[in-house]
Amino acid sequence: MNNAINAICDECEQEYLITGLETENIGEDIEKTFFTCPHCDKEYIAFYTDSEIRNLQTEIRSYQWQLGKVQTVKRRDRLLKQIEQTQAKNKEKMTALRHMIENQ
Structure with missing residues (x-):
């Protein structure tokens, strides 16, 4: 099963596949879940927990x-x-x- 999602970056307008989300601890017990455009590195935040x-x-x-x-x-x-x-x-x-x- 392929869970990749097609996306077009708002910044560079390049098409790419979102194949997974990254998680980063941003302090005070808060995690940011996001993905990044592989062409220009624009970050898209999915959610915080x-x-x-x-x-x-x-x-x-x-x-x-x-x-x-x-x-x-x-x-x-x-x-x-x-x-x-x-x-x-x-x-x-x-x-x-x-x-x-x-x-x-």
């Missing part, structure tokens, strides 16, 4: 794993609700973190 966000992401993956093994509709519905609530909380935290970092 801190330990709380990474814990929420782990929690979401755990619920999704449990969902694959669920045997009752009631349990499935409860897990789906937990996933939805945790994803909403995660999105809110990620948006706030991005805003804090990029508007300093």
